Amino acid sequence: MINVTVWNENRHEQIDDDVKKIYPNGIHNCIADFLRKETDITVRTATLNQPYHGLTDEVLNNTDVLLWWGHACHHEVSDDIAEKVFQRVLRGMGFISLHSSHFAKPFMKLMGTSCTLKWRDGDFERLWVVSPGHPIAEGIDEYVELEREEMYGEWFDIPTPDELVFLSWFSGGEVFRSGCCWNRGAGKVFYFRPGHEYNPTYHVPQIQKIIVNSIRWAAPKRILTALESPQILPSLEEKRKAAQG
Amino acid sequence: MINVTVWNENRHEQIDDDVKKIYPNGIHNCIADFLRKETDITVRTATLNQPYHGLTDEVLNNTDVLLWWGHACHHEVSDDIAEKVFQRVLRGMGFISLHSSHFAKPFMKLMGTSCTLKWRDGDFERLWVVSPGHPIAEGIDEYVELEREEMYGEWFDIPTPDELVFLSWFSGGEVFRSGCCWNRGAGKVFYFRPGHEYNPTYHVPQIQKIIVNSIRWAAPKRILTALESPQILPSLEEKRKAAQG
Amino acid sequence: MINVTVWNENRHEQIDDDVKKIYPNGIHNCIADFLRKETDITVRTATLNQPYHGLTDEVLNNTDVLLWWGHACHHEVSDDIAEKVFQRVLRGMGFISLHSSHFAKPFMKLMGTSCTLKWRDGDFERLWVVSPGHPIAEGIDEYVELEREEMYGEWFDIPTPDELVFLSWFSGGEVFRSGCCWNRGAGKVFYFRPGHEYNPTYHVPQIQKIIVNSIRWAAPKRILTALESPQILPSLEEKRKAAQG
Amino acid sequence: MINVTVWNENRHEQIDDDVKKIYPNGIHNCIADFLRKETDITVRTATLNQPYHGLTDEVLNNTDVLLWWGHACHHEVSDDIAEKVFQRVLRGMGFISLHSSHFAKPFMKLMGTSCTLKWRDGDFERLWVVSPGHPIAEGIDEYVELEREEMYGEWFDIPTPDELVFLSWFSGGEVFRSGCCWNRGAGKVFYFRPGHEYNPTYHVPQIQKIIVNSIRWAAPKRILTALESPQILPSLEEKRKAAQG
Secondary structure (H helix, E strand, O other): OEEEEEEEOOOHHHHOHHHHHHOOOOHHHHHHHHHOOOOOEEEEEEEOOOHHHHOOHHHHHOOOEEEEEOOOOHHHOOHHHHHHHHHHHHHOOEEEEEHHHHHOHHHHHHHOOOOOOEEEEEEEEEEEEOOOOOHHHOOOOOEEEEEEEEEEEOOOOOOOOOEEEEEEEEOOOOEEEEEEEEEEOOEEEEEEOOOOOOOOHHHOHHHHHHHHHHHHHHOOOOOOOOOOOOEEOOOHHHHHHHHHO | OEEEEEEEOOOHHHHOHHHHHHOOOOHHHHHHHHHOOOOOEEEEEEEOOOHHHHOOHHHHHOOOEEEEEOOOOHHHOOHHHHHHHHHHHHHOOEEEEEHHHHHOHHHHHHHOOOOOOEEEEEEEEEEEEOOOOOHHHOOOOOEEEEEEEEEEEOOOOOOOOOEEEEEEEEOOOOEEEEEEEEEEOOEEEEEEOOOOOOOOHHHOHHHHHHHHHHHHHHOOOOOOOOOOOOEEOOOHHHHHHHHHO | OEEEEEEEOOOHHHHOHHHHHHOOOOHHHHHHHHHOOOOOEEEEEEEOOOHHHHOOHHHHHOOOEEEEEOOOOHHHOOHHHHHHHHHHHHHOOEEEEEHHHHHOHHHHHHHOOOOOOEEEEEEEEEEEEOOOOOHHHOOOOOEEEEEEEEEEEOOOOOOOOOEEEEEEEEOOOOEEEEEEEEEEOOEEEEEEOOOOOOOOHHHOHHHHHHHHHHHHHHOOOOOOOOOOOOEEOOOHHHHHHHHHO | OEEEEEEEOOOHHHHOHHHHHHOOOOHHHHHHHHHOOOOOEEEEEEEOOOHHHHOOHHHHHOOOEEEEEOOOOHHHOOHHHHHHHHHHHHHOOEEEEEHHHHHOHHHHHHHOOOOOOEEEEEEEEEEEEOOOOOHHHOOOOOEEEEEEEEEEEOOOOOOOOOEEEEEEEEOOOOEEEEEEEEEEOOEEEEEEOOOOOOOOHHHOHHHHHHHHHHHHHHOOOOOOOOOOOOEEOOOHHHHHHHHHO
16 A cells, blocks of 8 residues: 655645636645545645645655645745655655646755746647656556646756656647656655646546556655664674674 | 768669759768868768778778768668677767668667657757757757758657757657767767758758767777677786785 | 566586586576465476477567576577567566576667676675665665675676666675666666576575566566557647548 | 866864875865866865855856865855855856765755765775776776775665766775766766775876866856746747747
């Protein structure tokens, strides 16, 4: 069983009628709802306005994969919580960064780059599979079409992805590395571009399938305990002598 | 001084008036001409119809970087010459594979994949820089526009590039990894997509600049001699004893 | 259920008493035996001396992951069978290349390099985990010790691994990239160094665990059908017009 | 001409006679001295105790490649200066992180991992070349031997290097990824392990050669100006309409 926490800024949904219509219970609950259909996943949600943004030590220590959707309020996320998320990823927790979370604090800490990009609202998007054997692309056709999405364009200032799964084509003339995998510590990180709050992207079955796939891919194989203090090692010879008493 | 050999199939130019108009002396001579303007490069050319396709041992052994343009006659290249090119790359020679040379024998041997792709003639192309600090992108704006080019689309069945420098956007709805770098043995390989024979692509200054950059990037730092026979190594202890006499 | 075929050259076991003592039923059956303990794996074996080396189209088309152990007789493997294995990997079949199979025909075709290395018999080996979050390292301590193994040393002429899981330390002074992952086509390839025929390496539980892990990692998520012929694509506009009738 | 700044913590050299004997003018001046022999490099030095640690905006803005040696006083480096170094790297400045600078603030920011490792003082080290065609390995034999060095051992918690140039073997039983390259923003980063303050490592000609090579490799091809604010892009259609007036 994979323990998933879906984190959402959850602000647009409170103040903007257009967003409310698409995600009446918030983006986090839309995502949690389709995840709950999977028998190997248990889901909880957390939002910015909750104490500790809903990410207490207890929650983080029991999260295998954390999904993160933020947009306009990245700066309101406390540095302390961002650091805890970062440390938990290094120990093995999976981290799925959605859409405008390219600027989320934990994601930027994990990348070590500016994560800047270009953008424009209102393009037609084709999300091309460029790694058909990858677990995250399982069951996905050669591309997914999204009638209207926010364009994100290159140059996207990220470290070279360890694996590149999706490339986007936008009607206005841009391309984008939209599905990118990285290893950080013992944890796995996936950035997935689609999901503008004014478009019903998370209702699209193929998009849901990709997110489910990414959770299974990011689920930890082990959780490390000690990590930060460098360890002094006895040499092979010392070890053998000790073994002989 | 970098010794460059520009290899061209040189068949379309002989039989098709439309191609002849664009490249009256052949694609190889068009490329050789702009390379000759660089003071650190010396150029020769070679073509399919020449004995040994112009690639004798003497020529290969004196080539630092080999450019390759082939399209309709890949099967006419002898396996023997393809193997020699392959072996020379592993020893350090740079190899620049242009446009439809994704199906060239030496390139396919170096990749270990099918190198298949999708295509269509006649799109507008934008070639986006996705690695602005890369030596091959030096002096190139954020994108290069080509009014009409043959579309090559994903999925492009190549090994994950060690470095991805350019991504293409095509007006008809496709994306493509158009500038890809790999290390093979001690040699460097660059695949560069643009260059359809019916379009004047190699006359475009930005395209010429990219090719010149790629030659400097691919120029060998050393040429290996022995490569294939695995070597038996004395252990550190044996080596020390031998040193003590 | 993952359908595994274990292929073995099976020659040393026939002619050398020292090898026979360690692997009385052949290396392939030793491996098959511990794989059969896994409830999600079904196993068959195949050897060089069988017709088609045991790798008929029927066998290959029903193999999800192929393990390959060869050493002294790589040249006896027919080019035709090697090509079929290669093509099946590109379509999605996993390929686990063991020990001296760095020189096996299908592996070399997939790599596009010389796969040369250095060697010496009889070292103590420590196999260090350098990617603790990787599925292939699941359940493995920070290193595995092998009392006596054949040393393989760098430079190992392989393409940069997409993922590096194990690094070996040898008592005689060498290091080696001993657990390497690559993507080729839709298939996954894992090279795993240990397994000299004169050492009981495949009887070591941690080594068995790594091989089982690698099979689960390499099991295909999809099998491609068409692969080689480049496909002509209609443009987005043409596609939309066609849809409108 | 490549403008290099060599930064050093410069504390051990002030207080420890053993270190003073090896580096009487400080590690930074030892390095600066051998760099000054290169005709394409100009050098200045900077140390922790200077105002702004010697890294004023004027210095950073005129530095092409920054070398960094720190060990016991990483925490004394101001967050503000670390951030400025980080931002300058993303814009194109090369960054060479030496030995215990795996824990230096700018390096850790660039990596996005804990950078932890294992260690022990006093091993014999063999530094193996695993990428003989790489510019940083130019002119280096198959390995460099260091009679006594501090052991750094795996697991080294770093992102997968974009290029791996050196692997270390230590007499006590460990291996280490000792020469690692990454791209970050438009800048290049090289981590190079050797250089313990109690060993005369920076006096070794082969080590000096590697450092000089790494500077040439890391020298920027361009310096970006704007980086952080995502840019709104007009679509291709809007751009064309605007061009037509």
